[in-house]
Amino acid sequence: MKHLFIINPVAGKGKTVRLIPGITEYCGSRDYRYEIVTTDYPGHATEIAKQKSDEEPCRIYSVGGDGTLNEVLNGMAGSSSSLAVIPGGSGNDFIKSIIGSRIPDNILTATIEGTERLIDYARVNDKYFINISSVGFDAEVAYQTGHFKKLPLISGKIAYILGILSTIAICKNHHMELILDDEVISGRSLLIAAGIGRYYGGGVFALPDAEIDDGLFDICHVDAKSRFSILRLFPQYMKGLHKSIEGVRLLRSKKVEIRTETPVPLNRDGEIILTDKAVFEIFHKSLPFVIPAL
Structure with missing residues (x-):
């Protein structure tokens, strides 16, 4: 399985970029197949998620806030890929419905080692949403x-x-x-x-x-x-x-x-x-x- 990390570098006022060394060290030390891609403009996360999901099923990590998560969802919804969240934005609201209101310090490694569960998602008019x-x-x-x-x-x-x-x-x-x-x-x-x-x-x-x-x-x-x-x-x-x-x-x-x-x-x-x-x-x-x- 490929681990794809889509990182919004402006989310959380730069917090997400500081997660990159931890991702590289953890995945590299375990010989996990992984790729890190940073977004360059609004909507870019959707394009990346769609392109990579079309190439092969993978576990896609949204690294940013709820806006980044929404973009990633709209790129991979309906594909064979799975969705994960590494909260790094100012709100990080959806993940609180999964793990509670406090984000633990080990959320990065805990998510990489997490298990998949089927949940709901939705669409309003022409766009998907998850929260x-x-x-x-x-x-x-x-x-x-x-x-x-x-x-x-x-x-x-x-x-x-x-x-x-x-x-x-x-x-x-x-x-x-x-x-x-x-x-x-x-x-x-x-x-x-x-x-x-x-x-x-x-x-x-x-x-x-x-x-x-x-x-x-x-x-x-x-x-x-x-x-x-x-x-x-x-x-x-x-x-x-x-x-x-x-x-x-x-x-x-x-x-x-x-x-x-x-x-x-x-x-x-x-x-x-x-x-x-x-x-x-x-x-x-x-x-x-x-x-x-x-």
Whole structure:
């Protein structure tokens, strides 16, 4: 088996590049067949993952943050390769649904020696994702958070808080229609988040009951809120304690479709686009994912 490490050199403000000597030493000392490739531009990880997966099945390591992981997924989804994560970004949210909120020091070697397990992945409109996709206020927060993450000494969680505060200043509630397996919810809404993982936004515990292999989306729907109510909501949202808040619904469904009257921000694992329709599809236990040997 070939070990392919796709490294985003700008993720984690250079943290990922410092992992290269450890990868070389560990794999070289064990005569593992491996290759290290660094990305040069946005979307490059997708191109690399697709090219290498087309050549031969391999274990592909996404070395970076959740954005890098999303790019790698979109290059290798549906192939015979497996996916692994070496967290090196500012958020590293998806891996927390696998191993918990604390990243151990031996995550590199534990992942290389990990075992594969079939988990779910998903698609919204024309792009795959593995963690959480959201519409509305939270997608705007993700967009603003991306700017703050680029600043020195700003952690993923602090960047998310700053993103919330800046988004409140331009807060809008939108009329949305959420179509599920056996329910339709229509009205003015603040946000809708649907996903497979539990965390996003640098550790925000948005979908506390989500499972990575149950074949269902977990969904958080939040009714329209005032600016003051948003300030009260998000501290609980970040801790996963929002279920009891009025106007918040935690749901589960295989079918998810969101329609809006006007285009709104859609967040797909950190990528933001504008759309008035988001159609979700889940692929049950279709992705070989490497579980670290911890």
